[in-house]
Amino acid sequence: MNIAGKSKRLDKIELLLTPKQWAIRLADESRRYPSHEAFMQGIAKGTYRQSPFAAPFYCLAEQAKEHWPKDARKEFDLSNKLRMEFQSLKSLINYINNEILIRAERDGLRGALQVSKLQIVSLRGAIMFSCVPRKLLESLVSQARLSHSSQLDKWANDSTTLFKEIISYKAAVQIIQENYFESHPILYKDFETAFEMTINSFREAIAAFNKYCKDVADWNRVSDQEQQKAGMANAMPFEPVNGLSIDIEAIEKGDEMLVKSIVEKWVRRAEVSGIADILGETGRHEDFVWQDFQKKMELKS
Numbered sequence: 001m002n003i004a005g006k007s008k009r010l011d012k013i014e015l016l017l018t019p020k021q022w023a024i025r026l027a028d029e030s031r032r033y034p035s036h037e038a039f040m041q042g043i044a045k046g047t048y049r050q051s052p053f054a055a056p057f058y059c060l061a062e063q064a065k066e067h068w069p070k071d072a073r074k075e076f077d078l079s080n081k082l083r084m085e086f087q088s089l090k091s092l093i094n095y096i097n098n099e100i101l102i103r104a105e106r107d108g109l110r111g112a113l114q115v116s117k118l119q120i121v122s123l124r125g126a127i128m129f130s131c132v133p134r135k136l137l138e139s140l141v142s143q144a145r146l147s148h149s150s151q152l153d154k155w156a157n158d159s160t161t162l163f164k165e166i167i168s169y170k171a172a173v174q175i176i177q178e179n180y181f182e183s184h185p186i187l188y189k190d191f192e193t194a195f196e197m198t199i200n201s202f203r204e205a206i207a208a209f210n211k212y213c214k215d216v217a218d219w220n221r222v223s224d225q226e227q228q229k230a231g232m233a234n235a236m237p238f239e240p241v242n243g244l245s246i247d248i249e250a251i252e253k254g255d256e257m258l259v260k261s262i263v264e265k266w267v268r269r270a271e272v273s274g275i276a277d278i279l280g281e282t283g284r285h286e287d288f289v290w291q292d293f294q295k296k297m298e299l300k301s
Helices: 003-014 019-030 036-043 055-067 072-130 138-180 189-229 248-252 256-282 285-296
Strands: none
Touching: 019 036, 019 055, 019 072, 036 189, 055 072, 072 138, 072 189, 072 256, 138 189, 138 248, 138 256, 189 248
């Protein structure tokens, strides 16, 4: 088959693709590159009409024209419907990638801060335990113990909340991929890598925290024994901190309500954007956008 014949055959196949298939093509094409920047540089070598962002609109419009060759109104309505669907899915890919990148960078900094805080708490704990029982008065030992326990408790609560949130975003991405892209991955590879690195940094920090809690429990037992040998009969035994241990596996099962709200937010935003963008071509988007705003303000059902 010559090049011209092969090209025509491909054109005919493309005219049969659904908006979802075009969106999957877009996602698959982006995954051929190691990064978002490399993807943009790659498509820049071709023409605008050939780009995975623009080509679907021309093909879907042509598809509508072939479906309704003698009815301009029905052709126009079908063209809008098909292009709105693709634009919504394209927007969904863009929104999710942007948010995942932001999450990876912001939560990566939060994770680093938590690691730093744990190091400080650990250092204070080491100083406290090294001073027990002779170098501190009993009342100061008790205060230091309570402060240390409170700091560990706060670290555990903050880290659990952050980890649960970022894991929920990962689960939301998986649901979107399954429900809208036939399980094809939609994240740019470098965004995905950054996000996974952030998640792993939290796993490692929590694992270090759990180990530290175990070490503290061991130190507590030694301190109690030393107090007894020193004749500190009235000394309060150190409370075990084993209960502060964080169950990573339980958190990674996800918060269903949080995951659901994230998915709904992404889908709703993409759908509105997709419709508004296509309506904007004819100046009909203003009423739609305003009606959506009124729904958000609970003025319309």
